Amino acid sequence: xxxxxxxxxxxxxxxxxRVSPAAQLRAAFETDSVRGLVELSEVPFLTMVGLRxxxxxxAGQRVASVTGGLPxxxxxxxxxxxxxxxxxxxxxFLVVAPTEAHESLGGDLIQALREALADGExxxxxxxxxxxxxxxxxxxxxxxxxxxCSLDLHPRVLKAGTALSxxxxxxxxxxxxxxxxxxxxFPRASFADFLGRWLLDAMREYASPEVP
Numbered sequence: 001x002x003x004x005x006x007x008x009x010x011x012x013x014x015x016x017x018r019v020s021p022a023a024q025l026r027a028a029f030e031t032d033s034v035r036g037l038v039e040l041s042e043v044p045f046l047t048m049v050g051l052r053x054x055x056x057x058x059a060g061q062r063v064a065s066v067t068g069g070l071p072x073x074x075x076x077x078x079x080x081x082x083x084x085x086x087x088x089x090x091x092x093f094l095v096v097a098p099t100e101a102h103e104s105l106g107g108d109l110i111q112a113l114r115e116a117l118a119d120g121e122x123x124x125x126x127x128x129x130x131x132x133x134x135x136x137x138x139x140x141x142x143x144x145x146x147x148x149c150s151l152d153l154h155p156r157v158l159k160a161g162t163a164l165s166x167x168x169x170x171x172x173x174x175x176x177x178x179x180x181x182x183x184x185x186f187p188r189a190s191f192a193d194f195l196g197r198w199l200l201d202a203m204r205e206y207a208s209p210e211v212p
Contacts, residue, residue, distance in 0.1 A: 020044030021132040021192035025200070034206045038138040040199055042192075043184070046133050047102040049095040049110055050125040051085070059120025066112045067095060075162040077176065083109070086163040086174060094127070094174060094186070102128055131174075132192045134185040136199065141181055144202045155180065169198035 022029075022042045033039035053060045055070040064070045069078035071087040078085045083097040101107035103126075113124045136144065142153050148169040151158065158164075163176035171194060174186040187195045 018045065021189040022134070022196045024193065025196045028200055029196070032200050032203060032207065034138070034140070034203065036138065037206045038136065038140040038144055038203050040196075040203060041135050042196070043133040043135050045099045045102075046128070047095075047097040047099060047107065047109060048127045048131055048186075049097075049113060050123070050127045050130075051093040051095055051113065052091055053093075053117060053120065053122035054091050057120060057122075059117050059122055062116040062118070062120070063113060063122075066109070066116045075164050077161050077163050086176060088165060088174070091122075096133075096186075102126075129189065131186045131188055134187070134192075134196065134199065135182065136185065137179075137182045139181050140203075140206050141183055144199065144206075145175070145183065147202045148198065149175070151175070153177075169195060169202075171195045171198070 020042055021044075023044070026042065029040045029042065033041075051063065053063050055064065055072070060070060067078070067083055067085045068080045070085055070093060071078040074087060076087040083095065083101065086094040086096065088094055095109070095113070097109055099105065101109040103110050110124065110126055117124055145168060146153055149166055151164060151166050158177055160177050160179050163174060166173060166175050168175065168185065171187055171191045173195070176184040176186070178184050185195070
């Protein structure tokens, strides 16, 4: 007797209707990536939380106990495991966590941060729909970014585990170097299409058979 699939829950149905900011570019990301040289993808629907708190205050210490730490200065990234906290400015941070950490999926991260902040001075804001995430990987990823980013991206200056606010192709982003040849880029959702196409264009030269 054939098995019958379980009916989808309301939550599963709602999730199936979600469209990421760069969904229309998914096929281009796959076909225009150059395997072994530079590859581009969207990592949609990550949980992102804007956090404002003095890391040295009692509230900051309580919040740090939830995230696994708060970075101390410019470029810093803190937090073990799958949840990371990126330094954006004095007393301003971006928490990046897996999709399932969002309260709409039963996750408790955002509520835990609000409870940790309690009546302390600061702010916890759900920014999950505010940005999307591009991942650029491969030995030519730095060369692609250097076409439109003013930061010094050389590995002796920008080390893995560093995140900075900058511009790529004149689009404001947070750029996080997650590995030696791997970058995560966080543009606002409204700029995702433009920046995705800009990155594809910047990658195009590496698709030539003449490029080693």
